[in-house]
Amino acid sequence: MTDEWIRIAAPATTSNIGAGFDIFGIALKEPYDIIEGRKIESGIVITEVSGPGSDSIPLDPSSNSVGIAAAEVLRRCEADFGIEIKIKKGIRPCSGIGSSGASAAGGAYLAHILCGEKLNLTELVLCAAHAEDVTSGGFHADNVAPCVLGGFTIIRSYEPFEVISIKPPEDLGVVVAMPDVLVPTKESRAVLPKEVGVKDLVFHVGNASCLVYAMMSGDLGLIGRSVKDAVFEPARAHLVPHLKQAESAAMSHGALVSFLGGSGPCIISFYDKGSHNGDQIADSIKSLYAENGMKCDTWVTECGSGCRRI
Numbered sequence: 001m002t003d004e005w006i007r008i009a010a011p012a013t014t015s016n017i018g019a020g021f022d023i024f025g026i027a028l029k030e031p032y033d034i035i036e037g038r039k040i041e042s043g044i045v046i047t048e049v050s051g052p053g054s055d056s057i058p059l060d061p062s063s064n065s066v067g068i069a070a071a072e073v074l075r076r077c078e079a080d081f082g083i084e085i086k087i088k089k090g091i092r093p094c095s096g097i098g099s100s101g102a103s104a105a106g107g108a109y110l111a112h113i114l115c116g117e118k119l120n121l122t123e124l125v126l127c128a129a130h131a132e133d134v135t136s137g138g139f140h141a142d143n144v145a146p147c148v149l150g151g152f153t154i155i156r157s158y159e160p161f162e163v164i165s166i167k168p169p170e171d172l173g174v175v176v177a178m179p180d181v182l183v184p185t186k187e188s189r190a191v192l193p194k195e196v197g198v199k200d201l202v203f204h205v206g207n208a209s210c211l212v213y214a215m216m217s218g219d220l221g222l223i224g225r226s227v228k229d230a231v232f233e234p235a236r237a238h239l240v241p242h243l244k245q246a247e248s249a250a251m252s253h254g255a256l257v258s259f260l261g262g263s264g265p266c267i268i269s270f271y272d273k274g275s276h277n278g279d280q281i282a283d284s285i286k287s288l289y290a291e292n293g294m295k296c297d298t299w300v301t302e303c304g305s306g307c308r309r310i
């Protein structure tokens with residue numbers, strides 16, 4: 001049995017977003033992975049992985065995010081077929097913008113389409129989060145949730161699992177800067193504290209609550225003031241050379257806020273598309289890294305939809 005190839009675009013995502021460690025995430029318009037697949041008799045077979053960082057990605061489906069997530073969907077749907085998969089990475093691994101999450105969500109979405117869309121989207125998020133658990137050292141869904149659902153996602157609870165998605169303001173621009181350093185999520189999670197104090201908890205709840213309100217009401221100034229992290233970014237800052245200088249450069253070129261994306265090393269800057277120029281923010285960070293002898297890729301983008309068929 002073979003069938004026609006279908007193609008899925010699975011977007012990059014930025015997670016944590018200040019005070020929402022493992023809770024908040026946003027789907028970005030660019031960059032994205034392309035996951036292609038077709039039905040075969042049985043099993044998951046990955047025949048090609050291309051694109052940036054693809055030489056570090058295993059073809060073995062039991063240790064590949066796409067393969068693990070797709071297999072979980074086939075299992076839940078009791079499918080009587082397998083899938084041949086080709087992966088075109090647009091998001092380099094160890095970037096902090098949900099590279100493994102995009103692959104996992106794309107694999108889950110591909111299998112979902114091939115199975116006749118029997119699962120609901122929350123179940124798809126869980127299938128993708130299962131792959132994240134296997135490959136990145138912790139069950140977290142703050143990248144795969146926006147990658148499946150689109151928009152700004154909030155995980156209210158992991159057990160039982162409940163997630164919602166809200167539409168971010170239209171004029172919220174996003175600059176992604178990716179310095180040329182690899183930060184594996186496993187390592188970046190290993191440096192985190194196991195407990196937080198009441199003072200930090202109070203600070204995080206206040207900022208997280210106001211960020212949700214600001215996203216819903218479109219208050220860009222409040223978004224800028226509410227993306228604050230007293231715990232996780234400070235613990236990880238040493239993993240990303242020149243992080244604080246890069247954030248300052250973005251702020252002095254009009255960003256509303258600039259912060260560590262997910263587990264790093266990406267630096268995310270929000271800006272008002274109506275009044276500021278994202279290219280200037282991107283160039284300021286690029287120049288800073290160039291002055292320090294490091295390459296830095298940038299994307300001037302915006303919030304986007306979740307996985308889609310292309």
Ligand code: HSE
Pocket residue numbers: 015016021022023096097098140142143185188189262263264
């Ligand atoms: N919330 C996760 C973390 C995202 O910060 O470890 C990983 O990309």
